[in-house]
Amino acid sequence: MSRAAGETGVQSALSTLRILEEVARRQPVGVSELARVAEMPKSSVQRYLATLQQAGWLRIVDPERARWGLTAKPIGIGLRAAGEGGLREAALPAMRALSRETDETVHLAMRDENSLVIVARRDGTQTVRTYVELGTVAPIHGTASGLSILAKLPDAEVEAVIAAGLASHTDSTIVDADALRAEVAATRDRGYAVNAASWWRPHVAAIGAAITDSIGRPLAAFALSIPTVRFDSADAPRLGALAVAAADQVSDLLD
Amino acid sequence: MSRAAGETGVQSALSTLRILEEVARRQPVGVSELARVAEMPKSSVQRYLATLQQAGWLRIVDPERARWGLTAKPIGIGLRAAGEGGLREAALPAMRALSRETDETVHLAMRDENSLVIVARRDGTQTVRTYVELGTVAPIHGTASGLSILAKLPDAEVEAVIAAGLASHTDSTIVDADALRAEVAATRDRGYAVNAASWWRPHVAAIGAAITDSIGRPLAAFALSIPTVRFDSADAPRLGALAVAAADQVSDLLD
DNA sequence: ATACGTCGTTCCAACCGTCGGAACGACAGG
DNA sequence: CCTGTCGTTCCGACGGTTGGAACGACGTAT
Numbered sequence: 001m002s003r004a005a006g007e008t009g010v011q012s013a014l015s016t017l018r019i020l021e022e023v024a025r026r027q028p029v030g031v032s033e034l035a036r037v038a039e040m041p042k043s044s045v046q047r048y049l050a051t052l053q054q055a056g057w058l059r060i061v062d063p064e065r066a067r068w069g070l071t072a073k074p075i076g077i078g079l080r081a082a083g084e085g086g087l088r089e090a091a092l093p094a095m096r097a098l099s100r101e102t103d104e105t106v107h108l109a110m111r112d113e114n115s116l117v118i119v120a121r122r123d124g125t126q127t128v129r130t131y132v133e134l135g136t137v138a139p140i141h142g143t144a145s146g147l148s149i150l151a152k153l154p155d156a157e158v159e160a161v162i163a164a165g166l167a168s169h170t171d172s173t174i175v176d177a178d179a180l181r182a183e184v185a186a187t188r189d190r191g192y193a194v195n196a197a198s199w200w201r202p203h204v205a206a207i208g209a210a211i212t213d214s215i216g217r218p219l220a221a222f223a224l225s226i227p228t229v230r231f232d233s234a235d236a237p238r239l240g241a242l243a244v245a246a247a248d249q250v251s252d253l254l255d
Numbered sequence: 256m257s258r259a260a261g262e263t264g265v266q267s268a269l270s271t272l273r274i275l276e277e278v279a280r281r282q283p284v285g286v287s288e289l290a291r292v293a294e295m296p297k298s299s300v301q302r303y304l305a306t307l308q309q310a311g312w313l314r315i316v317d318p319e320r321a322r323w324g325l326t327a328k329p330i331g332i333g334l335r336a337a338g339e340g341g342l343r344e345a346a347l348p349a350m351r352a353l354s355r356e357t358d359e360t361v362h363l364a365m366r367d368e369n370s371l372v373i374v375a376r377r378d379g380t381q382t383v384r385t386y387v388e389l390g391t392v393a394p395i396h397g398t399a400s401g402l403s404i405l406a407k408l409p410d411a412e413v414e415a416v417i418a419a420g421l422a423s424h425t426d427s428t429i430v431d432a433d434a435l436r437a438e439v440a441a442t443r444d445r446g447y448a449v450n451a452a453s454w455w456r457p458h459v460a461a462i463g464a465a466i467t468d469s470i471g472r473p474l475a476a477f478a479l480s481i482p483t484v485r486f487d488s489a490d491a492p493r494l495g496a497l498a499v500a501a502a503d504q505v506s507d508l509l510d
Numbered sequence: 511a512t513a514c515g516t517c518g519t520t521c522c523a524a525c526c527g528t529c530g531g532a533a534c535g536a537c538a539g540g
Numbered sequence: 541c542c543t544g545t546c547g548t549t550c551c552g553a554c555g556g557t558t559g560g561a562a563c564g565a566c567g568t569a570t
Binding site: 266267295296297298299302 | 560
């Protein structure tokens with residue numbers, strides 16, 4: 001079982017965790033489908049499922065069809081990952097208000113090193129909306145949320161993100177270091193980030209505003225996520241000001 | 256490596272998951288402490304940590320001291336376990352209101368088969384309060400929340416819980432099948448559950464009210480969690496009515 | 511200053527747990 | 541009736557995993 005260099009992990013545990021993630025994403029799901037998407041032998045998947053059941057993470061949610069799903073155990077783990085402090089909960093009211101003021105979809109993304117995790121969503125009433133599954137990991141250099149966070153980080157950390165590599169997601173993703181530095185500078189000037197060019201997902205534009213802790217370090221960000229067909233650059237200043245106000249309001253709640 | 260009969264899981268994966276849980280509970284934490292609490296060789300723990308890092312679940316949060324903690328990945332998994340429907344979020348406002356009305360700690364517990372998981376808390380202003388860590392698993396037959404849920408289940412499912420075994424947690428836990436059936440009946444009469452005898456945790460009394468979906472199946476419950484030193488049975492009807500009202504309000508939100 | 515305990519980290523050979531192909535009965539659809 | 545797919549079970553060979561031992565660094569008590 002040869003893999004890329006530098007990997008020393010326990011193979012069977014990695015495979016088991018992989019199955020756990022796939023079940024989380026596709027539940028309720030059966031053995032064969034899992035084996036197909038994970039490209040593993042069916043009998044191995046079966047064994048991993050039994051292991052995860054024994055550990056209390058999974059259970060058969062539909063006994064008749066042998067479909068697997070998550071137990072409640074991951075809820076507890078997830079809560080601990082989010083921190084009991086409850087940034088998420090603190091942000092929900094402001095998120096709702098922002099969504100109402102703008103009638104657009106608002107996402108809350110939490111920073112995790114050099115990436116973001118979408119942890120909450122509030123929809124507007126538009127007939128055409130953007131959609132991202134909660135829990136999705138987003139690139140920090142390829143989203144308005146991420147740019148708004150980068151703009152509040154010291155240059156050294158921005159450079160660290162650049163050094164880690166700027167992966168491309170669409171043909172307009174910012175992959176050039178200087179271009180990213182320029183975008184960070186522009187975001188610092190504006191106070192909010194604008195992604196009008198579908199950096200990450202096709203046909204999705206966004207406006208981002210960062211949420212900071214008491215000493216000004218960015219922890220998360222709001223994003224107004226707007227289909228490009230409806231996005232008008234002329235609206236950006238108004239939407240940006242609303243997003244910044246909402247983010248600042250949450251920042252103030254965090255002591 | 257001999258274990259109890261009937262277990263067929265992948266050992267290394269079980270050990271790895273065990274370490275994941277311990278890290279979640281104790282983060283930030285080092286190798287030696289983990290090896291001690293999990294009773295595993297230090298070198299094995301080290302390997303499991305590397306594996307979990309490779310899988311994206313853990314990272315070193317304090318590089319100077321080599322302390323490990325969770326990444327944001329579990330947030331996404333946890334959200335999927337809770338269901339995007341967002342029972343938790345739907346319940347938060349009512350929980351806050353209930354806490355204010357009663358000035359007591361309110362817990363939200365979600366059902367997971369024959370157990371409960373505490374997924375949210377709202378404190379009152381009392382100087383003496385109960386405390387349960389979020390993510391804690393509680394017995395369905397040993398809590399007011401659990402009893403309120405059992406009371407809304409058909410008898411067949413109550414019997415299934417009894418058949419699964421009534422583990423004892425304090426010397427007043429209900430472990431007798433008939434006693435539990437009687438308590439379920441009493442709860443059905445009242446509409447809310449009363450645990451005045453510290454069934455689960457010492458010195459903690461509680462009043463529980465179930466939250467149901469559109470067809471009346473109980474999904475979760477509110478509990479007013481009160482130190483026994485302050486608990487007065489005469490207050491139970493008033494508190495019970497408030498808890499039921501709050502739970503019903505959330506139930507109605509769930510279509 | 512010295513000795514001691516604990517920390518995180520690395521290495522490696524023997525062992526035994528894991529792997530996955532193969533085969534099974536059940537089921538649904540053509 | 542046949543075919544494809546489902547979930548499940550079995551077992552021998554293989555190699556991934558195990559964990560004791562040893563390392564240097566650090567902090568503390570002697």
